[in-house]
Amino acid sequence: MSRWLAEALAVAAKDLRAEFRTRVALNSLALFALTTLAAVSYTIGPYRLAEEDRPFLLSVLLWIVIFFAALAGLDRSFVKEEESHTAPLLRLAAAPTVVWAGKLLYNLVLIFVLMAMLAPLFCVLMGFEIAMPWRFVAVLAVGGYALAVITTIVAAIIAQALTRGALFSVLSLPLLLPLLIIVIEGTTAVATGDLASYTQSLRAIVAMAGAMTIVSAFLFPIVWRD
Amino acid sequence: MFLSSIQKRVLNHEIPATDNMYPVPRGIFPPVSGGISISFSDVAKRYDLRVVFRSVSGEALPGEALVITGPNGSGKSTLLAILCGLLRPTKGDVRYLRQDGDDLPRDEWGRHIGVVAPSMAVYEELTALENLRFYARVRGLSIEEAEHRALLERVGLDPDRVTPVRGYSTGMAQRLKIAQALLHSPSVLFFDEASSNLDPSGQDWLEEQVRSLIDEGRTVVLATNDRREMTWGSRNVTLVG
Amino acid sequence: MNRVGLALKWFLFVWMMIVIWAAFMWIPSAQGFKGESSRIVFFHVPTAWVATLAFLVSCIASALYLWRREPKYDFGAAVSNGLGLLYAVLATVTGAIFAKIMWGAYWNWDPRQTSITILLLIYAAYFALRSAVADPEKRATLSAVYSILAFVTVPFLMFIVPRIYFSLHPDVITNADPDNSLDPAHLKVLLASLAGFTGLSVWLYSVGTRIEEIRHRRRQEVL
Numbered sequence: 001m002s003r004w005l006a007e008a009l010a011v012a013a014k015d016l017r018a019e020f021r022t023r024v025a026l027n028s029l030a031l032f033a034l035t036t037l038a039a040v041s042y043t044i045g046p047y048r049l050a051e052e053d054r055p056f057l058l059s060v061l062l063w064i065v066i067f068f069a070a071l072a073g074l075d076r077s078f079v080k081e082e083e084s085h086t087a088p089l090l091r092l093a094a095a096p097t098v099v100w101a102g103k104l105l106y107n108l109v110l111i112f113v114l115m116a117m118l119a120p121l122f123c124v125l126m127g128f129e130i131a132m133p134w135r136f137v138a139v140l141a142v143g144g145y146a147l148a149v150i151t152t153i154v155a156a157i158i159a160q161a162l163t164r165g166a167l168f169s170v171l172s173l174p175l176l177l178p179l180l181i182i183v184i185e186g187t188t189a190v191a192t193g194d195l196a197s198y199t200q201s202l203r204a205i206v207a208m209a210g211a212m213t214i215v216s217a218f219l220f221p222i223v224w225r226d
Numbered sequence: 227m228f229l230s231s232i233q234k235r236v237l238n239h240e241i242p243a244t245d246n247m248y249p250v251p252r253g254i255f256p257p258v259s260g261g262i263s264i265s266f267s268d269v270a271k272r273y274d275l276r277v278v279f280r281s282v283s284g285e286a287l288p289g290e291a292l293v294i295t296g297p298n299g300s301g302k303s304t305l306l307a308i309l310c311g312l313l314r315p316t317k318g319d320v321r322y323l324r325q326d327g328d329d330l331p332r333d334e335w336g337r338h339i340g341v342v343a344p345s346m347a348v349y350e351e352l353t354a355l356e357n358l359r360f361y362a363r364v365r366g367l368s369i370e371e372a373e374h375r376a377l378l379e380r381v382g383l384d385p386d387r388v389t390p391v392r393g394y395s396t397g398m399a400q401r402l403k404i405a406q407a408l409l410h411s412p413s414v415l416f417f418d419e420a421s422s423n424l425d426p427s428g429q430d431w432l433e434e435q436v437r438s439l440i441d442e443g444r445t446v447v448l449a450t451n452d453r454r455e456m457t458w459g460s461r462n463v464t465l466v467g
Numbered sequence: 468m469n470r471v472g473l474a475l476k477w478f479l480f481v482w483m484m485i486v487i488w489a490a491f492m493w494i495p496s497a498q499g500f501k502g503e504s505s506r507i508v509f510f511h512v513p514t515a516w517v518a519t520l521a522f523l524v525s526c527i528a529s530a531l532y533l534w535r536r537e538p539k540y541d542f543g544a545a546v547s548n549g550l551g552l553l554y555a556v557l558a559t560v561t562g563a564i565f566a567k568i569m570w571g572a573y574w575n576w577d578p579r580q581t582s583i584t585i586l587l588l589i590y591a592a593y594f595a596l597r598s599a600v601a602d603p604e605k606r607a608t609l610s611a612v613y614s615i616l617a618f619v620t621v622p623f624l625m626f627i628v629p630r631i632y633f634s635l636h637p638d639v640i641t642n643a644d645p646d647n648s649l650d651p652a653h654l655k656v657l658l659a660s661l662a663g664f665t666g667l668s669v670w671l672y673s674v675g676t677r678i679e680e681i682r683h684r685r686r687q688e689v690l
Contacts, residue, residue, distance in 0.1 A: 003366050006363065006366070007363065007364050007365075007366055010360060010363035010364045011364060014349065014352070014356075014360045014364075017351070017352065017356070018349060018351040018352060021351045021390070022351055084347055084349075084350065085345055085346060085347040086346075086347050086348065086349055088307070088310075088312050088341070088343075088345065088346040089341065089346050089347070089348065089361070089406065090364070091312060091336065092310065092311075092312070092335075092336035092339055092341060093336060093361050093364050093365050094364040094365070095333075096333075098364065150616075153616065154616075157596070157609050157612060157613060158596075158599075160600065160605060160609060161596065161599035161600050161609070162599045162600070162601065163599050167595060167596065167599055170591070170592050170595050171592045171595070171596060171613065173588060173592070174585050174588035174589040174592050174617060174620075175589075175616060175617065175620050177585050177588070178585070178620050178623045178624050179623075182623075204623065207623070208620075208623055211619055211623075212616075212619065212620075215615065215616065215619050216616075219612045219615060219616065222533060222608060222612060223608070223609065223612050225333070226313075226314055226604070226605060226608060272686070273601055273602055273603075274601060274602070274603060274686070275686065314604060316604075
């Protein structure tokens with residue numbers, strides 16, 4: 001078991017090291033997020049929205065930025081392997097679940113770094129007041145995890161196709177929409193301080209994350225090794 | 227997999243200094259298992275309406291080299307990929323057999339294979355040493371730093387070089403690919419146009435390497451159109467294309 | 468073409484003719500619906516039902532393909548998805564027309580409309596994926612995997628989304644009390660229509676898979 005983990009960490013470490021040297025995915029994510037945030041902040045700002053609409057609308061805006069930033073950068077983990085032709089040697093060297101776990105870990109790091117940068121900035125620029133800040137972090141964490149799990153398996157699928165860029169968004173969106181609906185609900189709840197709604201949403205996100213993790217772990221070897 | 231004491235001794239052995247940049251080759255690691263033979267029958271590959279090849283059969287035995295030849299575009303690299311287990315044939319069978327006659331399941335083939343091919347690259351953003359470290363770790367092998375460095379020296383690369391592989395010449399990159407293929411002491415080796423990008427003395431060195439791999443009882447498969455490489459093999463499969 | 472198949476086809480034709488006649492001529496307009504708009508129910512509900520059924524069939528076929536690797540399961544999945552797409556579009560359009568007549572707006576994102584939209588997106592994504600992969604086996608494998616992924620997210624849609632949003636949708640199916648929704652005559656025609664549309668889709672499915680089988684055989688001959 002620990003050997004499997006060590007191998008998965010090797011994959012994640014390799015991806016992070018390579019990413020750190022070229023910074024392509026990080027740039028895509030950050031650039032997209034910051035540009036969108038700037039646009040939203042400039043046009044809407046902290047004053048334009050009516051008080052009662054703020055929790056919901058600001059949740060929507062935050063998650064839309066996160067989701068679309070993710071769609072801009074999270075496919076890179078697999079697409080780059082195929083485009084640089086490094087995938088075949090990886091297929092021979094590593095067990096499929098090791099590759100899946102390693103890439104998932106890499107995507108998780110990217111998403112969490114993005115959120116850590118974006119969420120505070122968003123709250124400050126948009127005047128987003130959160131009644132339950134720690135629970136807000138929980139929603140971000142679990143929602144971000146679910147987002148990473150789904151985008152990882154979809155990235156693995158599209159990496160083997162011909163027209164990769166648009167296809168990643170097209171395939172991810174139907175699978176992400178239910179998640180989006182629920183995380184928005186959860187974030188609205190933490191902003192207004194509605195504990196019951198928060199608990200219900202968190203449960204749903206955890207269930208979705210759990211289901212997608214198990215299904216991805218099963219299906220990934222089929223996608224990767226054919 | 228772990229290196230035996232014999233292997234460790236071989237690696238720590240001092241190479242006598244010579245003027246020749248490329249050390250006289252000798253066996254690097256003894257093969258791990260008792261030898262694996264590959265047999266393939268009636269293998270065909272089709273992509274939608276394009277047929278790559280129709281029916282190819284042959285076998286590669288331990289201690290021998292199988293040479294796959296054919297005109298450009300005849301599917302040598304495709305056949306190689308199928309024999310590695312990276313591609314599924316449209317029809318036909320590929321089997322890996324141990325010495326005791328047992329079939330090796332397809333998910334285990336990768337452990338016993340080393341491949342050098344133009345379509346399979348190593349990581350450009352990493353250095354040579356980082357590449358080897360990664361491939362060792364991801365295979366679950368604990369190989370010491372000194373062994374990696376020795377392997378790099380054997381293939382004629384400087385282990386202390388800090389530039390990423392992106393800055394390497396094609397010949398140097400080819401040598402790293404060969405190092406990566408030998409890293410885990412595989413019983414089966416695939417060489418797809420391996421002499422390409424190597425200068426003449428590098429080609430001599432490669433020939434010595436391949437011959438010693440054969441002598442050690444490993445199974446070698448060469449896909450090539452190079453007349454010289456073709457002489458290294460004892461069996462032949464020709465693709466019509 | 469065998470005798471039984473031919474007889475069944477003609478039977479289906481006659482059945483559907485009767486259903487259409489009944490929906491427009493025999494049944495009087497229902498209470499509580501504006502104008503003649505209640506008649507659309509006889510077509511809207513079955514198409515929505517078939518769209519969901521087709522999705523289920525396609526997921527089962529996908530799972531079978533991944534297990535058995537026989538091309539016929541891939542054909543089943545692809546044809547079923549195609550039918551599902553067609554019926555989902557029909558359901559969406561008929562639903563939107565009904566919504567316009569009853570509540571003045573074509574679209575208001577109530578849970579059913581949201582769910583059918585996501586189903587449509589899944590179908591569209593499935594075909595986008597299929598068209599982007601050249602190798603037939605790879606294409607079959609990847610689209611089968613995607614089908615199953617989509618299938619896993621559907622329960623979350625069905626059970627979670629309705630609780631979050633208020634629905635304008637008349638609770639004809641979920642409401643078990645028949646007195647509340649349709650009178651016996653309406654129910655009869657609805658069930659007949661349901662059966663007819665199911666029969667129609669079964670027939671289309673068998674034609675579609677037969678075509679794929681022939682195409683596949685032709686390709687194998689090239690080898």
